[in-house]
């Protein structure tokens with residue numbers, strides 16, 4: 510048992526939960542977080558624990574539930590985004606709010622796939638001096654074969670391309686206030702939090718847990734969104750695909766020189782090239798290579814376009830602060 514009651518002011522910890530159409534899980538999530546926060550407050554006499562639910566423009570009763578929970582529980586509050594800004598932006602909204610009001614924030618998904626029982630260990634590491642504590646999945650027994658393997662492949666690819674991410678870590682983590690304030694200084698609009706947080710440095714620690722199946726409701730990440738997120742992860746952190754294109758271009762140019770020399774020699778010595786098949790194939794191949802390259806460059810150009818617009822990340826439509834935290 511760690512006693513921090515000697516410190517002059519109580520430490521405040523906020524659990525930030527992004528919620529998009531989560532009416533079927535929210536009450537259960539809250540009751541589990543509530544049990545946890547009570548046991549934490551018992552253990553650490555000088556620790557205040559609150560929850561902030563960020564409604565990411567849900568179309569179901571999510572916001573009503575959040576308002577109701579906030580009315581009944583003094584340490585619960587919520588932010589309501591004006592539209593569906595996406596998981597990462599919703600998380601950003603919550604963390605930004607936390608960065609100005611509390612000493613540390615833990616981000617966790619609403620569906621309870623991440624084991625809340627890892628939180629006490631995170632808190633312990635934080636009180637022991639860590640600024641960032643990553644929740645890392647031990648294994649993925651509940652994921653489908655497809656999701657498990659594509660995810661592993663993706664982490665490896667991302668690493669190879671130079672993006673530093675923690676293997677098997679999603680967005681379940683604790684961040685101290687100074688880590689949060691540092692994060693808030695990143696101006697980019699394309700946020701891939703697990704990569705950005707890694708860049709912050711400070712004292713980083715890990716906590717391991719088992720991932721459970723979704724408690725209720727459906728995944729808000731269909732394949733289409735997962736793919737978009739995956740591409741975002743790579744293009745936000747690595748310019749190596751651009752370099753690869755350049756090398757590919759140089760290699761192909763070299764090959765085509767050889768082919769030209771060969772063709773000229775054959776012509777000079779009277780060999781008639783019999784096949785147009787090979788020609789056709791190379792034309793197709795080059796067309797494909799060029800198009801792919803242009804496409805990849807296009808992705809980066811698109812990102813630059815989005816960044817230079819400097820659009821606001823989200824708008825707040827409504828909010829209820831947990832009691833004791835300023836508006």
Ligand code: UDP
Nearest residue numbers: 527528529565595596599618619728729730
């Ligand atoms: N989420 C969100 N906005 C979105 C999509 C998802 O805030 O546009 C939230 C969702 O409510 C959940 C978390 O992000 O708390 C992760 O989503 P989900 O569990 O559906 O993803 P999965 O675990 O299937 O990858």
Ligand code: MG
Nearest residue numbers: 618620622723
């Ligand atoms: Mg989930």
